[in-house]
Amino acid sequence: MQKWHPEAPARLDEINDRLLASGVSPCLRHLDAPNASDVDVLRVHTPEYLAYLKEHVPREGYFSIDNEETSMNPHTLRAAYSAAGAGILAIDEIMAGHALNAFCAVRPPGHHAERGRAMGFCFFNNLAIAARYAIEKFKLKRIAVIDFDVHHGNGTEDIFKNDPHIVMCSFFQYPLYPNCGIANVASNMFNTPVPAFTKSDVIRNIVQNKWLPVLEDFKPEMVLISAGFDAHREDEMGQMDLVEKDYEWITKQLMEVAKRHSQGRIISFLEGGYSLSALGRSVTAHIKALASL
Known part of the structure; x- marks a missing residue:
């Protein structure tokens, strides 16, 4: 990506x-x-x-x-192969x-990458590649995909819609890029669009009353998370109102679901999060919860 780009090594x-x-x-x-x-890549993307x-x-x-927001330099594709490889290593x-x-602290992110299209800073769908590998x-036979990025995970939905091995639960700000996820939603997709300035009590209600019943019924053998932290109140990519405690x-x-059904198996993939301080604090809270620290 270019030097001015928010999806940066920093x-x-x-x-x-x-x-x-x-x-x-x-x-x-x-x-x-x-x-x-x-x-590995061709399990989810077209030749x-x-x-x-x-x-x-x-x-x-x-x-x-x-567009200029999704562009390759001489090193981008190599980085994308490594980002996808992180999920495969985690599965193993x-x-x-x-x-x-x-x-998986990886970049470029993946959840906007569709079967045959790069977009939204994403080239390979890292989570989808790992899921297909598993x-x-x-x-x-049953993998739960959770996406809590401020943007809809359109690529993951494109790859997994109507797949009997997958259920996907997500919330995302709408309207907001990529302005989808509300029409022609497949039966295994449980999307919850929310308006700008949605606060944590609404999100917690979505998790408790929409996600958890779906996950309990599905009984996943593994939980994969598209972990975007741009729904944080300090992140200018969206206009939501979450903080570190909400990600924790x-x-x-999700860990409780995994303990009951998945032998505790969870893999989380970094997606969005562009306010650096908020990103660092949120990921730390997320990892501390995963590590029971």
Whole structure:
């Protein structure tokens, strides 16, 4: 991405700095992600789309995919392969019993990437690639996808609509980019659009009264989270009113579901979150909840 772009390396730097400053980092096991393979990517993306990305990696400068907000530099595609590989590594670690849950601090994010289209800073759908890998390699039959980004996870919905292995629960500000998620919603998608300036009590009510009954009925074998932190009140990408305590609370609710049905197995993927201080604080609260710290 370009230097002015909000989806910047400083996001991961802020997360790492906050984890260190809070004393959380030494309590965690840190792993470097391998690259996903083309086989992994092609479980969710079309061959034509992957070929298009490879053909348009610039030697220098930037290539615009759909606008200046989603563009590739010479290193972007390599970073996208690594971001997707993080989820695959997390699946392997958890299914081998080496970890109970995981947070994938990755960029570029993934939940706007559709089967054949990059958009919204996203190139590969990291969560979807991991989910398909888990279904194929470990024969999981029920995976719950949770998306609490301020923007609708249109790419994940595009990939998983009507998939019997998946239920997806989300809230998102509407109207707001990408201005979808309210029409022709598939039966396995449980979308809750909310207006600008929605406060935490409304979101907690959605989780308790809409998400949790769906998850209890589905009994997921694994929970995957698209963890966007741009619904924070300090983030100018949206106009919602969440704070760190809300992300901690949501995480704990999902952990209880995972304890009952998924042997505690949760993998969380970084999506949005562009106010650096709020992002660092929110991710730290999220990870502390996952690690029971």
